[in-house]
Amino acid sequence: MTIKEIQEDIIDEFSMFDDWMQRYEYMIELGKSLPLIEEQYKTDDNLIKGCQSKVWVHAELDGDKLVFTADSDAIITKGIIAILIRAFSNQKPQDIIDADTEFIDEIGLKEHLSPTRANGLVSMVKQLKLYAIAYQTQLK
Amino acid sequence: MTIKEIQEDIIDEFSMFDDWMQRYEYMIELGKSLPLIEEQYKTDDNLIKGCQSKVWVHAELDGDKLVFTADSDAIITKGIIAILIRAFSNQKPQDIIDADTEFIDEIGLKEHLSPTRANGLVSMVKQLKLYAIAYQTQLK
Amino acid sequence: MVTKTLDIQKIRKDFPILQREVNGKPLVYLDNAATSQTPQQVIDVIVDYYQRYNANIHRGVHTLSQEATDAYEAARHKIQKHFNIAHSHEVIFTSGTTQSINLVATGFTSFLEEGDEILVSAMEHHSNIVPWQMLCERTGAILRVIPMNLDGELVMEAFHKLLSNKTKLVFCNHVSNALGTINPIKEIIDAAHKVGAAVLIDGAQAAAHIKADLQALDVDFYTVSAHKMCGPTGVGILYGKEEWLKKLPPYQGGGEMIAEVTFEKTTYADLPHKFEAGTPNICGGIAFGAALDYMNGIGLDVIARYEDELVQYATEQLLTIKGLKIYGTAAHKTSVISFNIEGIHPYDIGTIVDKLGIAVRTGHHCAQPIMDFYEIPGTVRASFSFYNTKEEVDKLVEGVKRAKDMLL
Amino acid sequence: MVTKTLDIQKIRKDFPILQREVNGKPLVYLDNAATSQTPQQVIDVIVDYYQRYNANIHRGVHTLSQEATDAYEAARHKIQKHFNIAHSHEVIFTSGTTQSINLVATGFTSFLEEGDEILVSAMEHHSNIVPWQMLCERTGAILRVIPMNLDGELVMEAFHKLLSNKTKLVFCNHVSNALGTINPIKEIIDAAHKVGAAVLIDGAQAAAHIKADLQALDVDFYTVSAHKMCGPTGVGILYGKEEWLKKLPPYQGGGEMIAEVTFEKTTYADLPHKFEAGTPNICGGIAFGAALDYMNGIGLDVIARYEDELVQYATEQLLTIKGLKIYGTAAHKTSVISFNIEGIHPYDIGTIVDKLGIAVRTGHHCAQPIMDFYEIPGTVRASFSFYNTKEEVDKLVEGVKRAKDMLL
Ligand SMILES: Cc1ncc(COP(=O)(O)O)c(C=O)c1O
C-alpha cells in the first residue's frame, strides 16, 4: 500500500469514533502494540527533542524500503508515533520525503499539529523525514 | 515676619490671579528679581539634583538667621526657588526645619509637589531644610 | 472575634478567564504555580493606562509623563509597603524573578574569589541554579548543595555543617514550586549571617500565598514575579538591602541609570535608577501595584487559610486513588501537589485531564534536580489559588481517575 | 497607479488617548520618540489575552498554555516577516532595546582583547553607549567615536579612516532620537564587514518610521522596542544573525534556556530559547505582534510619506519664529524636530506648552554627548507620528510663540 492509502485507512478507522475518548483509547491501544525498538537503539542519538516525554526512533533499510521502530515512555506519545510509523514505515525514502501529514488533522489530532506543542508530533515527523533524506542519499 | 506670615502673603498675592498664565507670568517676574547667588558659589556642591534645569542654592548665617541665595538656568525654576527663598530666607534654622510647604499647593503649584516631578521642587525644599539642619547643629 | 472569610463566588466573578470553556468543559485552572490568573480590576488598570496616560516616565515635563511617573512610583511604594521594606529605593523593578536573580549573580562576580563557597538548596528552580553556576564558572567559587529528605524538606543539620567562613552566599526559595515546601528561611538567614554570608531568597512561588516581612526576615535579597500573584507578565522586583545595592555594580547600561555620560566617562545614578536601565515595563509596574491592592483587599491571611483547606482536601481526595504517590510531604507546605500514578507517565495524565477542561502542569517544573533525586521523569502538578473551589478539586480527582482507567 | 493615503480622522479614532484633555485643552501628543501611543486594536489583544488564555508558555500540556504558546510564537513569526529575517529563531524577545544591546555587549566580553577597537557614532542614545563602555572596561578594548558635523550627520570620511583590522564592532543607531538623522547604515555595515567587524544597528527610533529589510542590510544585530511602535511597554527584540547567536554565550540563566540541569553541569537550549531565560513578557510579545499588524494595515510607506510631509510643514512653521534654531538639519531625517529659542531654557518652553495641552520632551534625550557637541543644556523635542495632524503642528507653533512671549 502507498502512504496515501494507509493514511486513508487510518482516517477510516478513526472516523468510526464519536468522541475524543474513543480516539484516545484507540491511540493508547496502538501505542501498546507498537513494534518496539531494540534496547540497543534507545540511544541519545535516536532521542527526539522537543517532546515532554522521551521518544526514540530507529530507522533501518530493508532493500529499498525504510523501516522504523520506536518507543516512548509515555503511552499517548507512543500511540502517536505508532500512527506515524504505520503511515511511513516500509516505504521508499523518496515517498516518505514527499508525503504530507494532513491525515493527522483529519483523524482529530489537529491540536497536536502546531510546532509549539509539547508532545512533539511535528518534531517526530521531521525526524522521520530526516531519516528518509539521509537514507535516500545513501541509496543513490 | 514669620514663615507662616510670609506664606500667607504669598497666598494672598497669588489669589489675585485668575488663571495659570498670570500665575506663571508672576513667577517669571519673581524669578527675574531673584537675589542672585554670587558666581563663586555656583559650585557642583551647591547644585541641586533631580531637576531638569540647574539650580544652585547657597546658605549663609547672618547672626542667628539663615540667608539663602540661588540661581537657575531656567526662568520658571528660578521663580519657584525665588518663592521658596522668600518664604524661608532670613529665618531661624529651627523655624525652617519646622515649616510646612502647604502654601505651594494653595498658590496653584500643586502639580509641582510630587517627588517625581522633573522640576525638583521637592528636592529644593529638601535642600533648604538640609542647610537649616546643618547650620542648626553649628549654632548649638 | 470575627474571622474574615472569603466570598468565593464573588471572587470568581472577578476573573473573566474562569468563565471560559476548554474542550467543551468549564475550565478548571490548576496551574497557578506557573502563572496566576488576572482579575478584571488589574485588566482595567492596564486598559486605563493605555487609554489615558501612556507615556515614558522620569525626566518628562509634560502632564502625561508626570502622571505615568507618579503611578509607577506609587506602585513601587505599594510594593515597599506590602513587603515591609525600609526604603522605596530598595525596590528594583525587573522583568521578573529570573532577571532579579541574574542581576545579583552577575553583580557578585567581583566579590568572590576562587574557593569561596555558595550554598544552594536541593529544591531550587533552574532560575535559582543556572545563574549561580555561571557565577561559579566566572569566579572559581564552589557550589555546595543543601540536601533534602524524601519528604522534600531541607536537612537543616547538613545545612549548618556546610556553613563556614568560606560561605559567601546562600540562596534558597521561600516555597518550592515543584513540591510546595515552605522552607525555614528565617533559620537559614540568621545562620548564614553569623558566618557573614549574604542570603538571597527566591520568593517567586511564595508571594501569592505568604506576605513576607522583609525587615523582620532581615534578608539581603528577595525576588518576586508579578505574574504569579495576579499581576501581568514581564515584570517583577528585586528587593535588596540598601548597603548591598550600593555595593553591587550596575547590571545593564542605558538610559535612566546614569547621572552623566561622556564618551570618556560615565557616572551612575542613585538607587533605584542605577539598576533600572532603559524604558521599564511602565504599565506592568503599575498593574503589579494594582494586583497587590487586589490581593490585600481580600487579605493574604484569609487567602492562606482558604488555600490550606483546599490543599488539605485535595491531598486527602487524591490519596484515595490507588497507586497515586505525592512528592513533597513536608510538614510546612502550601498550594502545590505534585504526584504520579504508578506505571503512568505524567504527560499522559496531563493530556487526558486537559480533554476534561482541567489545566495541570506536567514535567520537571524547571527543577530537574528534584526529579533526579526522586528518580522520576517528572510529576503531575496541581497548584491552587484562592479562586479555586472544592468542586474543582473533585473534578480533578474525577479526571485523574478517568485518566488512570484509560491509561492502565 | 493609486497611491494609498492615510485616513487621519479614522486613524485618530483608534487611539483613545488622543481624545483626552490636558489642563483643559485637547491633548497634542508630540512625544512619540519617547513612546508612541497604543491603538484600541492592540489594547483589545491585551485584554483578550488576560480574559481568555493567560498561561505560562512552552512545555505546557494544557490547552491554555498551548494557546498562549501558539500566540507568542505567531508574534515571533510576524516580527520575522516584518523585518524580513531569515529564521524565526533569530528573533530574540527581550524587555526592550536597552536589554537587547546589553545582551550583545555582555556576550562580546570573551571575544575582545586589549587594544581591539569599537566604533560608536557621536549621536548615540545612552543605551547604545554605556553598555559598550562597560564592555571596554571589562576587556581593555578602546571606544572610538565617529564624529558628526553641525547638521547632525556622521562624517563618513572620518568613519572610513577609523576602520582598521583592529575594529571588531561598530554600533550606530538607524535614526537618532535626539536629531532625527537617518544614518547611512548600509554604507556603515558594508565597510565594517570589509575589515571583519560586526555591526549592531539600534533601530529603536527607526522602527516606527522605516521598515528595515534586515537580510538586505546584511546587519549582524538589530534592536527594536515595541513601545515605540504602537506596542506595549516592557518588550522588544534583538535580531541576531544565526551564526552570531550561536557563538554568543547565554546572557541570563534560568528556566526555558536550558536543555539539562544538574548541579554539576548544565547544557543550554537551542535558539532562541538560549537567550530567553525565565517567563517572558508573554502578553507583551503577543501585543507587539498586534502592533505590527496594525501598522502594516496602514502601511509603513504610507506612514513615512505622511510623516515626512508633517515634519516638513512643522519645520517651516517653527522657523518663522525669530530666534528659533533647529538642531539636526541632516539631508535625510525623519519625525523629530529638536530646537531651542535663543535666551530661553528648553525646560521653560516645555512647561508652558504643557499648560496648553502640548506634550513635547525637553532635556538631553538620553544623548548628552550631542548636547555637549552643540554646547547646550538640552533641546525642546517635538516628535511626530502618523496620528498627528497639521492642526496640531499649528497648535505647537502657536504654543511656542506664546511661551516665548511669556519667557523673554
Ligand atoms: C535611539 C534609541 N536607542 C535606544 C533607546 C532605548 O530604548 P528602550 O528605553 O526602549 O530600551 C531609545 C529610546 O529612547 C532610542 O531612541
Ligand SMILES: Cc1ncc(COP(=O)(O)O)c(C=O)c1O
Ligand atoms: C520558585 C521559582 N523561582 C523562580 C521562578 C522563575 O520566575 P520567572 O519565570 O517569573 O522569572 C519560578 C517560576 O516558575 C519559581 O516558581
